[in-house]
Amino acid sequence: MEPPATCAKVAACVEKFDLNWLLHRAAQKLGSAFQDEALKHGVSMRGQLVLQALSSDEFQRTQLALGAALGLDKTTLTSELDKLERDGLVVRQPDPRDRRVRTPVITDQGRALTAKIALALAEVEAGFRSDLSEAEFGQLRELLSRLLNGDPVPGSCL
Template sequence: MEVQQPIAACVEKWDFNWLLHRAAQRVGSAFAEEIAKFGISLRGQLVLQALASDEESARTQLKLGAMLGLDKTTLMSELDKLERTGLIMRVPDPKDRRVRTPVITDKGRELQKEAGDALADVERSFRTRFTHQEMAVLRKALGELAEGESPVHGSCI
């Protein structure tokens, strides 16, 4: 089987958007590969992390989706998977039975911690390419790019 070479225009394209996209692909692929070892997706880990860190506020499914940048269909699918595996449960709101609040289980909290530690190792491997000063500049620049006045459409992952 013949291996196709990348299109020259893609290889030589070094504009800002392309570089950001390629960097996100590289980091995202490394994260996805690592999280797959835990039997969940990056979105699943994102949901578990949000529930583990902020369970006190009793976020409804709707509020959780808005906070994470996940549309309703994507969030419901992810919550279904997490619930089937016993990592979360959805509790009806006593004031409105139509409203559900996702709650992380002990099993979910344990997996989230282990997976989070593994992802932190992956992130550290990328950060070793930069000095502390370069990382500070990069984080500041990316943080500023992530902020904006216009709405962001689609899921964050």
Template sequence: MEEQQPIPACMEKWDINWLLHRAAQRVGAAFADETAKFGVSPRGQLVLQALANDEGQRTQLKLGAMLGLDKTTLMSELDKLERAGLILRVPDPKDRRVRTPMITDKGRELQKQAGDALAEVERAFRDRFTREEMAVIRRALINLADGEAPVHGSCL
């Protein structure tokens, strides 16, 4: 198969929106490829990570808000994770409309393995830069992500 050559006009783009989007595409694709090896999506891994690291119980609504996932996206992901036996949704004894997702032992093990693999993927991207450059990149991204403007849609 012949390798596709980059389109020169795309290589000349310089605006920050395009650059951030392109960088996010590359990192996101690498993460998606890695999580697929474990049978989950990057969103699924994000949900499992939140559930594995959360000391207290969190309702579906609170989990979605914490992760920046809209209700439809979160419910779809929780359905997939539940079918795979990676989470359970436990009804609240005080309000039957409320469900609390809980990670299963199988989910915890998969999350750990996938998390370790993703750490290696991220390390490969970070290794392209010096420690000082990464500190600047991190500060700049945090600064750009933190703002007054409303954020629409899911974070992933």
């Protein structure tokens, strides 16, 4: 992709059209739209990520293991779980084998909200990629997956 003609004379502008800048800006734009949509439903995008993970059987685990799986440090996850628990979306249950260990569990209210937000985020994503044909979007996903070499990237999804 070539920079716009109006940008060609300014070196700093041309440099912003490298792959890192383009990927970062695209992710930033979509992330911001996702955050705005999640907030309309009363949770942050990070909160939605936690709820989504907890709604999966794969993530029925301790707070520590959940944080590691999502790439969230202990303080960040605890703060997010505090908010979700206050809103009745999760409960933290003590582990019967170790009183020091807490297992976050999504409530029915949390599951319902997660499903509602997931539908809303799918609409946001569809709008974001509306300038791409289905074939182009499929190609973009394939190319990005190839760049990642199928390896999960450590760190937060946000």
